[in-house]
Amino acid sequence: MFNPQAEAMPVAELRKLQGQRLRDLVERAYGHVPFYRARMQEKGVKPEDIRSIDDLARLPFITKADFRDQYPFGMFAVPHREIVRIHASSGTTGKPTVVGYTRNDIENWAECAARSLACGGATADDTVQVAYGYGLFTGGLGMHYGAEKLGAAALPMSAGNTEKQIMLMKDFGVTVLCCTPSYALQVAEVAAQMGVDLMKLPLKSGNFGAEPWTEAMRKHIEELLPLKALDIYGLSEVAGPGVANECLEQNGLHVFEDHFYPEIIDPATGDPLPDGQKGELVFTCLTKEGVPLIRYRTRDITMLMADGPCPCGRTGRRIKRLMGRTDDMLIIRGINVFPSQVEDVLVRIEGVHPQYLIIVDRQGNLDTMEIKVEVTESLFSDEVRKLEALRDKIHHQIKAMLNVSAKITLVEPKTIERTLGKAKRVQDLRKLT
Amino acid sequence: MKVRQISIFLENRSGRLASVLKEVGRAGVNIRALSLADTSDFGILRLIVDDVDKCVKALKDNGHTVSLTEVLAVEVPDHPGGLAGILDVLSGAGLNVEYMYAFVCRATEKAVVVFRFEDSNAALAALKKAGISILPAETVYTL
Numbered sequence: 001m002f003n004p005q006a007e008a009m010p011v012a013e014l015r016k017l018q019g020q021r022l023r024d025l026v027e028r029a030y031g032h033v034p035f036y037r038a039r040m041q042e043k044g045v046k047p048e049d050i051r052s053i054d055d056l057a058r059l060p061f062i063t064k065a066d067f068r069d070q071y072p073f074g075m076f077a078v079p080h081r082e083i084v085r086i087h088a089s090s091g092t093t094g095k096p097t098v099v100g101y102t103r104n105d106i107e108n109w110a111e112c113a114a115r116s117l118a119c120g121g122a123t124a125d126d127t128v129q130v131a132y133g134y135g136l137f138t139g140g141l142g143m144h145y146g147a148e149k150l151g152a153a154a155l156p157m158s159a160g161n162t163e164k165q166i167m168l169m170k171d172f173g174v175t176v177l178c179c180t181p182s183y184a185l186q187v188a189e190v191a192a193q194m195g196v197d198l199m200k201l202p203l204k205s206g207n208f209g210a211e212p213w214t215e216a217m218r219k220h221i222e223e224l225l226p227l228k229a230l231d232i233y234g235l236s237e238v239a240g241p242g243v244a245n246e247c248l249e250q251n252g253l254h255v256f257e258d259h260f261y262p263e264i265i266d267p268a269t270g271d272p273l274p275d276g277q278k279g280e281l282v283f284t285c286l287t288k289e290g291v292p293l294i295r296y297r298t299r300d301i302t303m304l305m306a307d308g309p310c311p312c313g314r315t316g317r318r319i320k321r322l323m324g325r326t327d328d329m330l331i332i333r334g335i336n337v338f339p340s341q342v343e344d345v346l347v348r349i350e351g352v353h354p355q356y357l358i359i360v361d362r363q364g365n366l367d368t369m370e371i372k373v374e375v376t377e378s379l380f381s382d383e384v385r386k387l388e389a390l391r392d393k394i395h396h397q398i399k400a401m402l403n404v405s406a407k408i409t410l411v412e413p414k415t416i417e418r419t420l421g422k423a424k425r426v427q428d429l430r431k432l433t
Numbered sequence: 434m435k436v437r438q439i440s441i442f443l444e445n446r447s448g449r450l451a452s453v454l455k456e457v458g459r460a461g462v463n464i465r466a467l468s469l470a471d472t473s474d475f476g477i478l479r480l481i482v483d484d485v486d487k488c489v490k491a492l493k494d495n496g497h498t499v500s501l502t503e504v505l506a507v508e509v510p511d512h513p514g515g516l517a518g519i520l521d522v523l524s525g526a527g528l529n530v531e532y533m534y535a536f537v538c539r540a541t542e543k544a545v546v547v548f549r550f551e552d553s554n555a556a557l558a559a560l561k562k563a564g565i566s567i568l569p570a571e572t573v574y575t576l
Contacts, residue, residue: 375475377499379498382477382479382502383532383549384470387472387477388472391474411475412444412449412496412497413496413497414496415444
């Protein structure tokens with residue numbers, strides 16, 4: 001552990017600290033950001049109403065759209081001379097979201113990134129190859145400062161130029177790799193072409209994130225690279241990489257809770273959900289000065305794990321690997337359904353990635369769900385009863401997994417419309433006005 | 434002795450069968466026998482053709498889901514109870530028929546029944562033992 005005092009703080013003490021920090025945060029936000037003041041007034045909450053961390057749910061949520069509306073500096077809570085760094089997250093639509101960091105913010109972020117590296121066993125003796133992009137994106141600089149904070153040697157490669165990455169990885173004896181999981185696989189592929197045996201290198205851990213990945217991908221990476229592949233989570237609005245990281249147990253990502261307070265809410269109603277239940281991840285940045293963040297809706301779907309303390313000794317609660325985005329979520333008869341869950345069922349049945357389309361409609365007052373599945377050769381049988389058995393099996397497993405009954409329709413290959421080679425997954429025909 | 438039959442997955446929509454048969458025709462493949470199994474949602478078209486490989490290639494190139502299945506073509510004696518006699522042999526041997534369909538052979542004017550068994554080797558042995566005539570694959574393709 002990089003900072004055992006903070007990372008293994010007894011829970012009662014941690015909650016007390018969070019309460020103090022929340023009170024300060026709310027006062028700063030209310031006092032210096034007109035946007036927060038207006039939102040709190042709308043909700044009829046005053047800073048003095050917030051006494052402990054349990055009062056958090058009285059505060060309003062903020063969204064990415066709110067952030068964008070305050071472009072560029074409307075969310076900043078400090079005079080410009082106190083800002084020492086500005087990052088921005090790429091907006092696929094419209095303006096980016098802009099975050100400013102004070103010197104303390106950079107320090108706290110580096111601390112959390114250092115903790116993330118230490119989660120994989122990294123120390124001052126290590127060499128950390130940072131192959132996340134450097135720039136407005138927080139990945140590269142975030143891990144870079146984390147490596148320096150740890151006392152390790154940071155190797156600022158940024159993304160790309162894979163052959164050179166591999167050459168230096170080998171020649172410099174790199175021990176820790178930070179990049180997206182898909183880039184780790186690309187490194188392995190290119191190394192094989194170059195005739196470099198990565199399994200002989202002294203690599204020991206990798207902090208992989210910035211995109212969704214699966215257990216199967218982890219297994220694959222660990223087969224090709226001699227390291228423990230750990231999931232790292234972060235987003236620029238909250239700080240950057242290092243909000244949460246897996247420990248060597250590889251069973252959920254510890255949130256660094258003395259800085260970032262996680263909640264899981266029902267994305268439809270906004271109600272907080274108990275641990276172990278899946279919903280939208282919401283963060284409050286307890287120590288942030290430049291851009292205070294209160295109940296920010298990340299749109300990421302996960303859950304807070306409810307399986308007791310982690311053997312590693314860290315007391316920060318763990319979030320599960322991300323399960324999807326609220327943007328993709330469907331609500332069918334009041335039940336949250338993600339296309340990824342449907343895909344999971346289909347993959348488990350045949351071990352392949354079949355093309356499918358979820359069609360949601362409403363008959364009378366009842367939502368209906370139909371799932372069209374393209375019959376590939378591995379699914380096809382010459383016998384009607386076997387195809388019917390396949391259809392029933394999909395039906396039952398969807399029902400068991402989602403608690404929603406779906407009509408399963410087997411369709412011919414290539415009949416599901418594809419845009420840019422990527423299949424459209426959902427068609428919502430409900431007219432809800 | 435075993436005949437290679439092509440099975441094609443079809444959605445139960447108008448025009449699907451016609452479209453598949455057109456592709457077969459365009460490939461210059463001649464159909465010898467055919468059967469269609471259907472449910473309310475989908476169907477399985479089963480074809481015996483003169484050029485199996487060419488037909489499979491044409492269908493796959495057009496994006497169809499295709500599989501090859503081994504079936505037996507059995508000549509049925511032309512008298513009352515002819516087919517029943519064959520089925521007796523099969524049930525006596527404990528063999529289950531997955532599905533079957535019949536057509537008439539132009540050359541011999543005899544009825545031919547195509548059988549699909551779970552275990553076609555066992556079926557072949559049982560039918561041979563009972564002295565029932567099974568058409569060689571070449572004969573079926575060139576009927």
